[in-house]
Amino acid sequence: MIVRYLLEDDYETWNHFVEQSPQGFIWDYSWWLEIVTDGDYKICALFDDDNLIVAGISLPFFSTGTIRQPLLTQSLGMLYEDMSKHNNMRLQKQLTNQKEYSNQIIDFVLNDFKRFSICFNYNYDYWLPLYWKGFKQTTRYTYVIDYSNYVLEEEFKRFSKGHKWVLNKVEKKSDLKVIKVDDVEEYLRESDKTYQRQGVNKPYSNDIVRRLYKEIMNRQMGTLLKIIDGKNQTHAIAFYLHNDREAYYWLGASDEKLRDSGGHTYLTWYAIRYFADKVRFFNFGGSMIEHVERNFRNFSAIPRQFFTIQYGFDTAWEECKKAIKKLLRKA
Incomplete structure (x- = not known):
């Protein structure tokens, strides 16, 4: 086996590998x-010996010596070949391969950075x-729907009482409707309003979203949905990424003044139904914020762990700095 950094000529091969890797998604593409x-x-x-990629890892911001998570990107990390395609490969053998592949890659790259923090x-x-x-690692959570054993009508019965009440209200007693959006500027306008109302700076630039939108839509890997009322007011808007396997709730915005309409909750339910016959999994995107996590959980989705893995950070010192910053903000 050979481990090396890829050249630009290798990127098409890498992108093909991402498509078949169980850990791969759109943000792993070059x-x-x-x-x-x-x-x-x-x-x-x-x-491997047949010159096929069997594992790999992306290293963002390589020149800085600190490998860190890019904005607008939920996960990267180690990718492996789909070992389930090997006839009757035992779990023990799969784990052995993962250990061997991981060791070869990490031994190769470890001297090229000082710190590492990736989801x-x-x-x-x-x-x-x-x-x-x-x-070291910190465990985080997302929520996922597996459509292979998900009957929409039956799962609706398992939603929280609050969600069922809101969704029935929108379905039967409101003038709200969901439509597709074909202009990213609509999302950007609504998200700008959301951050302005919250009084915080937007953590990413609109230009990056525009550039990503162009590439995403050229590859038919994105869907923008919004929910509006009879006065054409936008109650909520959401941007979903998707490939043949999974749909992911990527970006969203809503009007706080219209929050009581239930439009935001209904838009999510619409998206769950929309993707039910298009992908295997629906990923809510994950959040460690309590009220956001509760909203995802109330859709009867499955909690899935994922890891933020770090190297070269003094975890105790980092936590101390966070505590100090928190105290200063209060002061």
Whole structure:
């Protein structure tokens, strides 16, 4: 086996590998990394004896010496080949391969950065090889719907009472309707309003969203939905990313003044039904914020763990700095 950094000529091969990897998604593509890092990234891949990629990892902001999560990108981390396609490969053998692949890649790249902090895909669930290399992890959560055993009518019955009441109200007693949007500027206008109402700075630039939108839509990997009333007021708008396997709730905005209409909740329910016959999984995107997590949980979705994995950070000092910043803000 050979491990090396990829050249630009290798990126088409890498993108094909991302498509079949259980840990791969849209943000692992080279074109996504190019935009969100402004070209400052490396991809390290492990090739087998047939010159096929069997594992790899993206390293955003490589030149800085600190590998960190780009904005607008939920997960990156280690990707493996789909070992389930190997006839009757035992779990023990799969884990052994993952350990071997991970060790070869990490040994190759470890001297090229000082610090590392990346969220890994929720299908990366065996992080011991990195633990043995001195990495640390923090467990986070997302919520996922698996459509293979998800009957819409039956699952609706399992929603929280509050969600069922809101959804029935919108369905039967309101003039709200969901429509597709084909202009990213509509989302950007609504998101600008949301951040202005909250009195906080937008954490990403509109230009990056525009550039990503162009690439996403050219590849038919995005859907924008909004919910409006009879006066053409936008109650909520949401941007979903999707490939053949999974739909992901990427970006959203809503009008706080119209929040009581239930439009935001109904838009999510509409999206769940919309993607039911198009993908295998619906990913809510994850949140460690209590009221956001409760909203996802109330849709009868499955909690899935994923890891923020770090190297080179003094975790105790980082927590101390956060506590100090919090106290200063209160002061």
